Amino acid sequence: MTQAAISTLEHVGIFIFAMSGALVAVRLGLDVFGIAVLALITGLGGGVARDVLIGDNPPVAFESWGYLLSALAAAAVVFTSSGRIGRRERPILVLDAIGLSLFCVTGAIIGVDAGLGVLPSSLLGLVTAVGGGIMRDVLSNRVPIIFEGDLYAVPALVGSVGAAVVATQEWPSFLFVVASGTCLAWRLAAMFRGWSAPRARGTI
Template identity: 40%
Template sequence: MSAITLFGILDVLGTFVFGLSGAMVAIRRQLDIFGILVLAAATGVAGGIVRDLLLGDTPPAVFSTLRPLSAVCAAAVCAFFFGALIDRLKRPVMLFDAIGLGVFAVAGCEKALAHGLAAPGAILLGVITAIGGGMLRDMMATEVPRVLREEVYALAALAGAAIYVIALRLGLTETIAASAGVLLAVALRIASVRFGWQLPRAPGS
């Protein structure tokens, strides 16, 4: 599989699962079909828009191709008709969020590297890409963003993007490097929720 095909798939997958997480939050907030679509779109494309603007890649992909909006529309429709079935999963929003987090962390990092950013900047942009949609979703749903209150969130994206860069530096193929980065980020996020891992807090807080 070529790198272009791989990261094209990752971008669509990340957009879809983030859109699905946004749509499920909208359903829990008892929003109508338009509200579900808006929250799905905001969650699915916000991180990518910020990434593209910071890279100077304008107009952002969401405005120049049909794939991102098609992915979030598909996510909204799936949630609208099959929300009850999806909700049978244990913590579906967290699960979809974890997948989107890992996928966008690696995809954002890869695009930053392709635009000539050094490794630290590329990793940081991968994190921004990964957390942007979730932050906007939570604020629109009048919740404190998960990145500020959950056990391990941005740190999982940081680890995934860093492993991707390290794997490339070790000479591994992009497919293996991307898989390792995504799997690590998703595993860290899910494990942090499962086992209650937390970052240090200020004394007395």
């Protein structure tokens, strides 16, 4: 996949994830500054964590105004339309799933481009996919989705592994779409069908 294609997917992922963060802020009744902050953290957090882990400093999000503008544009869209969508849970979850499916792929590809193997690249894709959402949920005093038992990290990891293998083997680029689509389909199915990860039996 070309650098331009990766950058485009990153912008789309940032915009979508940032919308989910802004929607959470609206549900919490935060002001315009709070909406912008949660949008920025959700949209950029995973990518920043990824870049720090691979030693790409300063992170790309801090070098390119385009990434910041994508997140702020998402915040503006949510702020101006919050009366229609801001207090519904489903839009947040669907947008989060789409962002998850995009970032697990781009994170894994960037890992391979940085010279990492399949396993570390897959883990880097997972960090990219879930990092922003975890930061969003912690700041909004919610249990992060990744810890609630929903199938969230597993679909992202599967998508990351698929993308890392495709990038390592230099297989056709359309297979990245398959990896991303697998993550998205699995996550949406888990949401709407109530699938969850196994939990420990009993209580302590």
